[in-house]
Amino acid sequence: MFLNIDNTELVLRHYRRGGMVRSFSEKYYLWQGLQRTRAWREFAVLVQLESQNLPAPKPYACQVERRGMRYSASLITYYLPGMTLAESMCTTTLGYSSWHAIGASIRQFHALGVDHADLNAHNILLDGDNVFLIDFDRAVIRSTSRQDRFDKNLSRLKRSLNKIDSSGPAFYNDDCWASLYNGYMQT
Numbered sequence: 566m567f568l569n570i571d572n573t574e575l576v577l578r579h580y581r582r583g584g585m586v587r588s589f590s591e592k593y594y595l596w597q598g599l600q601r602t603r604a605w606r607e608f609a610v611l612v613q614l615e616s617q618n619l620p621a622p623k624p625y626a627c628q629v630e631r632r633g634m635r636y637s638a639s640l641i642t643y644y645l646p647g648m649t650l651a652e653s654m655c656t657t658t659l660g661y662s663s664w665h666a667i668g669a670s671i672r673q674f675h676a677l678g679v680d681h682a683d684l685n686a687h688n689i690l691l692d693g694d695n696v697f698l699i700d701f702d703r704a705v706i707r708s709t710s711r712q713d714r715f716d717k718n719l720s721r722l723k724r725s726l727n728k729i730d731s732s733g734p735a736f737y738n739d740d741c742w743a744s745l746y747n748g749y750m751q752t
Contacts, residue, residue: 566578567644568641573625573643574643574644575625575641575642575643575644576622576641576642576643576644576645577639577640577641578639578640578641578642579592579637579638579639580592580594580603580604580637580638580639580640580702582594590635592637593632593635593636593637594635594636594637594638595634595635596631596633596634596635596636599629602629602636602638603638603702603703604627604628604629604638604639604640605627605629605638606703607627607640607701607702607703607704608624608626608627608640610679610701610704610705610706611623611624611642611701612624613706614674614679614701617677619673619674619677619679619698620670620673620695620696620697620698621674621697621698621699621701622642622643622645622697622699623642623643624640624641624642624643625641625642625643626640626641627639627640627641628640645690645692645697645699646692647690647691647692647693647695647697648690648691648692649686649687649688649689649690649691650667650686650687650689650690650691650726651685651686651687651725651729653691654686654726654729654730654735654736654737655729655733655734655735655736657736658736659691659736659741661740661741661744662744663691663694664741664742664744664745664748665744665745665747665748665751666694666696666748667689667691667696667745667748668744668745668746668747668748668749668750669696669748669749669751670689670696670697670698670748671684671698671718671719671722671745671749672748672749672750674698675715675718675749677706678706678707678708678709679704679705679706680704680705680706680707680714680715680718681698681701681704681718682702682703682704682705682718683700683702683703683704683721684698684718684719684721684722684725685721685722685724685725686722686725686726686729687700687725688700689722719746719749723742726741726742
């Protein structure tokens with residue numbers, strides 16, 4: 566949901582469950598303390614990303630509402646303009662320099678130990694030459710970086726790109742991935 570508060574454009578996201586658990590409770594999670602709530606953890610990650618000047622949404626506020634042994638939560642971030650990589654793939658042909666820039670941007674996060682956990686074409690936002698990563702729910706910043714974790718991030722992204730490519734008209738091929746990977750490796 567998009568908000569405008571004091572001429573500041575913001576994005577409000579309520580945390581919702583997916584998968585099988587959704588049939589039991591769509592918006593409630595088990596309370597295990599404030600620091601273990603999804604909103605609190607994502608807000609803390611975004612604060613760290615902002616302090617490192619990484620291209621990610623800037624945190625504005627989060628809310629956690631406890632009800633006995635369960636809670637619901639919401640997060641507000643500053644709005645970022647642009648279009649997701651998934652949308653861009655289906656509407657235009659991205660140049661190899663754009664794919665290279667996407668790889669370089671991902672590498673910036675990995676270099677600082679950011680394990681995104683849900684890196685896919687819907688969580689990469691493009692605005693001209695700017696590349697942002699969004700949706701840091703379940704992301705972790707680790708003091709020790711292991712490349713195998715980052716390889717899993719990249720594999721998840723590649724599966725996402727292949728899925729979009731196979732489901733309809735998309736402008737993506739092996740050369741696009743090669744450019745992205747080169748951008749990642751050269752940074």
